[in-house]
Amino acid sequence: MKKVIVIGGGISGLTCAIYLKLNDYDVEIYEKNHYAGGFLTSWSRKGSIIDGCLHWLLGTKKGTKINKIWDTVGDINSTEIITTESFYDTYYDGEVFHLYNDIDKFEKELYKFSKNDDDEIKALIEAIKALGSPEIPSDLPYELVNPRDLAMDKQILRKTIAYMKISVHDLAMRFNSPIIRYSFLNSLVNEKFNAFYFLTTLANLMTGNASLPKGGSHTLRDRMVNKFINLGGKIFYNSDVSEIIIEENKAKGIIVNNEKHYADYVVGACDVHYTYNVLLKNQYPMDPYVEMNNDKVKYPDYSFIIASYRTKHDFKGEICQLIKVEPYHILGKEYDYLSVRAYDYDETLMNGDYRTVQVMLTTYDEEYDYINKLSDAEYENMKKEVGKLYQEMLEKQYNDSFELLDVLTPKTYERYNHSFRGTFMTYALTPKTQQMVRSMLIDGLDNFVMSNQWLYLPGGTPAAVVNGKFACQIILYKDERDYKI
Ligand SMILES: Cc1cc2nc3c(=O)[nH]c(=O)nc-3n(C[C@H](O)[C@H](O)[C@H](O)COP(=O)(O)OP(=O)(O)OC[C@H]3O[C@@H](n4cnc5c(N)ncnc54)[C@H](O)[C@@H]3O)c2cc1C
Numbered sequence: 001m002k003k004v005i006v007i008g009g010g011i012s013g014l015t016c017a018i019y020l021k022l023n024d025y026d027v028e029i030y031e032k033n034h035y036a037g038g039f040l041t042s043w044s045r046k047g048s049i050i051d052g053c054l055h056w057l058l059g060t061k062k063g064t065k066i067n068k069i070w071d072t073v074g075d076i077n078s079t080e081i082i083t084t085e086s087f088y089d090t091y092y093d094g095e096v097f098h099l100y101n102d103i104d105k106f107e108k109e110l111y112k113f114s115k116n117d118d119d120e121i122k123a124l125i126e127a128i129k130a131l132g133s134p135e136i137p138s139d140l141p142y143e144l145v146n147p148r149d150l151a152m153d154k155q156i157l158r159k160t161i162a163y164m165k166i167s168v169h170d171l172a173m174r175f176n177s178p179i180i181r182y183s184f185l186n187s188l189v190n191e192k193f194n195a196f197y198f199l200t201t202l203a204n205l206m207t208g209n210a211s212l213p214k215g216g217s218h219t220l221r222d223r224m225v226n227k228f229i230n231l232g233g234k235i236f237y238n239s240d241v242s243e244i245i246i247e248e249n250k251a252k253g254i255i256v257n258n259e260k261h262y263a264d265y266v267v268g269a270c271d272v273h274y275t276y277n278v279l280l281k282n283q284y285p286m287d288p289y290v291e292m293n294n295d296k297v298k299y300p301d302y303s304f305i306i307a308s309y310r311t312k313h314d315f316k317g318e319i320c321q322l323i324k325v326e327p328y329h330i331l332g333k334e335y336d337y338l339s340v341r342a343y344d345y346d347e348t349l350m351n352g353d354y355r356t357v358q359v360m361l362t363t364y365d366e367e368y369d370y371i372n373k374l375s376d377a378e379y380e381n382m383k384k385e386v387g388k389l390y391q392e393m394l395e396k397q398y399n400d401s402f403e404l405l406d407v408l409t410p411k412t413y414e415r416y417n418h419s420f421r422g423t424f425m426t427y428a429l430t431p432k433t434q435q436m437v438r439s440m441l442i443d444g445l446d447n448f449v450m451s452n453q454w455l456y457l458p459g460g461t462p463a464a465v466v467n468g469k470f471a472c473q474i475i476l477y478k479d480e481r482d483y484k485i
Pocket of ligand 1: 007008009010011012013030031032033036037038039040052053054055056057058239240241242269270271274304416417418419424425451452453454459460461462463464
């Protein structure tokens with residue numbers, strides 16, 4: 001039985017490892033943290049769960065290709081799937097705009113708030129309906145697929161192509177209705193993304209393909225870990241791999257905690273920047289990423305500051321609220337929104353009467369650079385101030401009490417996941433983004449495959465899980481073996 005070492009036990013690493021086990025390989029995962037999952041994780045403060053990831057999971061609808069992958073690695077079809085009536089509720093100058101999960105209700109809601117926006121609404125709804133449950137390519141890795149097989153259906157393309165050329169910001173600005181404009185700008189998808197991505201997200205939400213598995217991020221992670229272990233896989237925690245052993249242009253193994261471990265293949269399932277720069281000691285050019293990182297217009301980094309609280313305030317199942325507030329400042333920038341996510345739609349994420357509530361703020365390069373320069377004391381102080389500011393805003397908004405649990409920043413993601421500049425989902429996919437798919441192989445280095453969200457922009461759980469499967473397929477291809485699953 002051939003042996004594979006997987007570096008990193010995030011979604012991509014776990015997926016690759018499970019598929020390899022199903023195809024009879026001997027597999028070991030080395031994970032730097034004391035837990036698996038990477039970004040797919042939750043943690044506890046004062047007895048309350050802080051869900052660190054899933055805002056929605058693409059692939060919850062049975063029959064889609066990505067659902068089959070999630071079912072193979074995370075038993076998603078044996079899990080209760082939660083869909084709320086509305087996904088985002090925007091509170092703006094005394095009015096509420098609901099982003100319903102039902103397309104007919106959503107259409108009616110748009111017309112209700114329309115201010116001569118009827119033509120835009122008609123085109124938008126037609127495009128969402130044409131998309132159905134859009135999928136990302138998941139049959140064969142980029143290296144093994146005929147590009148013609150990836151061509152989009154012409155009818156769908158006709159109705160949606162215009163949205164590929166504009167950003168979410170541009171789309172929002174096309175609406176005269178202030179509440180629709182404000183909602184599109186600040187709610188579902190980062191405003192720098194192309195509007196097509198916004199539409200595909202809406203389409204997946206509205207066809208039940210982007211819902212929430214009960215139990216949240218850690219429960220899905222635990223199912224994946226158990227699956228791997230039950231198949232006979234081994235996972236080593238607190239194992240921060242420092243180097244990939246290379247002999248005669250072949251990956252031979254890894255060095256971790258000063259010990260050498262050998263295998264027939266090595267899979268790099270952590271951030272590609274860390275793979276090239278640290279694990280491969282800058283010996284291989286990472287041209288596409290260097291070019292992309294130098295062009296922040298086409299490939300902007302973004303991340304979050306998230307402040308988490310516990311409260312007994314009843315959000316009555318309203319999962320995400322976007323509230324227009326008086327302008328306030330964080331890290332020198334002005335904001336006029338409060339983006340609140342309440343975790344009381346799933347009782348397993350509650351702590352008695354307490355539900356966890358998160359306030360999310362989008363950050364870009366400027367904020368990362370600012371935070372990066374702070375001393376430890378300044379950083380802690382900054383987090384304290386953000387936590388206090390949002391606590392006061394929440395208490396004023398809901399006239400109830402909120403207790404601070406935790407504040408995380410892009411530096412948190414960098415520290416825990418070795419993630420590039422604290423990003424959690426690669427770059428924003430702008431209308432100008434060109435290179436979406438990257439090779440999983442490195443020229444001049446045999447027996448090494450990369451598997452990570454960074455190989456399919458803009459990343460996210462779909463890219464991570466699909467690339468995990470692809471990495472296994474590439475190894476089978478190299479071994480001239482048929483793919484079993
Ligand atoms: C707040 C938040 C909300 C999100 N919401 C969504 C959402 O709603 N939908 C969605 O699709 N996506 C969402 N995402 C993004 C999603 O979580 C990620 O895209 C996905 O989990 C990435 O998986 P990955 O396996 O590619 O990478 P990672 O999760 O980064 O996994 C890499 C693993 O490698 C480990 N590692 C790194 N270096 C080493 C080393 N040297 N040695 C050993 N191990 C190492 C890390 O610890 C980690 O476990 C969200 C992320 C966050 C933070």
